[in-house]
Amino acid sequence: MPFDIAENYDQYFASQLYDQRYPRPNPSCLALIMDEMRQQGNRILDFGCGNGRYTAPLLERTDATLVAYDISPEAIRELSQRQASHIESGRLQPVLGDLTALRQATESSKRFDLAIMMFGVLGHIFPQTLRQEALTTLRDLLRPGGRLIVTVPNAGRRFLKEQAVARRRGLEPGDILYRRRANDRTINMYYHLYTLEEFQQELEQTGFHLVRLRAESVLPESGVVKSMPLHWLDRLLIPVTPLRYAYGFLAVVET
Numbered sequence: 264m265p266f267d268i269a270e271n272y273d274q275y276f277a278s279q280l281y282d283q284r285y286p287r288p289n290p291s292c293l294a295l296i297m298d299e300m301r302q303q304g305n306r307i308l309d310f311g312c313g314n315g316r317y318t319a320p321l322l323e324r325t326d327a328t329l330v331a332y333d334i335s336p337e338a339i340r341e342l343s344q345r346q347a348s349h350i351e352s353g354r355l356q357p358v359l360g361d362l363t364a365l366r367q368a369t370e371s372s373k374r375f376d377l378a379i380m381m382f383g384v385l386g387h388i389f390p391q392t393l394r395q396e397a398l399t400t401l402r403d404l405l406r407p408g409g410r411l412i413v414t415v416p417n418a419g420r421r422f423l424k425e426q427a428v429a430r431r432r433g434l435e436p437g438d439i440l441y442r443r444r445a446n447d448r449t450i451n452m453y454y455h456l457y458t459l460e461e462f463q464q465e466l467e468q469t470g471f472h473l474v475r476l477r478a479e480s481v482l483p484e485s486g487v488v489k490s491m492p493l494h495w496l497d498r499l500l501i502p503v504t505p506l507r508y509a510y511g512f513l514a515v516v517e518t
């Protein structure tokens with residue numbers, strides 16, 4: 264990888280561009296997570312938590328205890344500042360670093376009932392062997408019968424121009440490099456975009472069983488989280504739209 268993903272996410276969060284584009288969680292994904300929590304239990308791992316778009320409402324609306332993990336120091340700094348009272352009360356443990364840091368930080372505690380990996384976190388992990396390692400780690404951190412909710416970007420819908428460029432440059436199928444402008448800075452990003460088949464295969468190869476597969480959204484995430492009418496339209500579209508047209512795929516899988 265020609266650049267450091269954590270450093271670039273640091274800039275994305277520090278510039279506040281991330282908060283501007285995605286000021287809230289996707290309401291239907293949040294409802295699904297809370298529904299799973301009611302069935303699975305209250306010990307939750309938010310893997311790739313960012314600055315807490317999902318962690319924050321889960322702390323506010325439930326009595327869950329959470330571990331919020333990310334590789335971006337800025338994401339963890341912002342989350343820790345915003346959720347200081349929950350860290351103090353012991354309901355939230357922020358974890359920064361690589362997978363070893365995550366394993367060490369959680370080894371002496373109870374295994375998780377539910378893990379979430381929301382809005383393309385898996386797709387930002389490079390290369391494929393590390394994505395597999397992340398999924399295997401998650402499987403090991405969950406209790407037997409525990410569940411993971413994971414979403415990935417659909418290669419059939421997203422970054423079509425960037426995919427054509429990536430193919431010409433000889434990148435692995437599904438891999439792209441792209442940029443975002445934040446103030447006067449360029450943020451470099453890597454993404455692996457998924458076909459439905461590849462997504463299912465990757466989860467099954469790691470020993471997860473598929474419980475449910477649906478669209479994360481049909482309309483672009485930024486619109487769905489900023490506009491209530493777009494959110495309601497998206498809710499109507501999700502059950503009637505063929506999955507291959509989804510903006511992102513959402514899987515619920517079980518160990």
Ligand SMILES: C[S@@+](CC[C@H](N)C(=O)[O-])C[C@H]1O[C@@H](n2cnc3c(N)ncnc32)[C@H](O)[C@@H]1O
Nearest residue numbers: 272311312313316333334335381382384387388
């Ligand atoms: C699109 S953001 C999603 C953040 C949050 N889940 C949300 O829905 O707002 C992707 C996040 O994945 C994190 N990330 C990227 N690579 C990662 C890795 N290898 N392990 C853990 N987190 C990673 C980034 O730092 C960033 O916070």
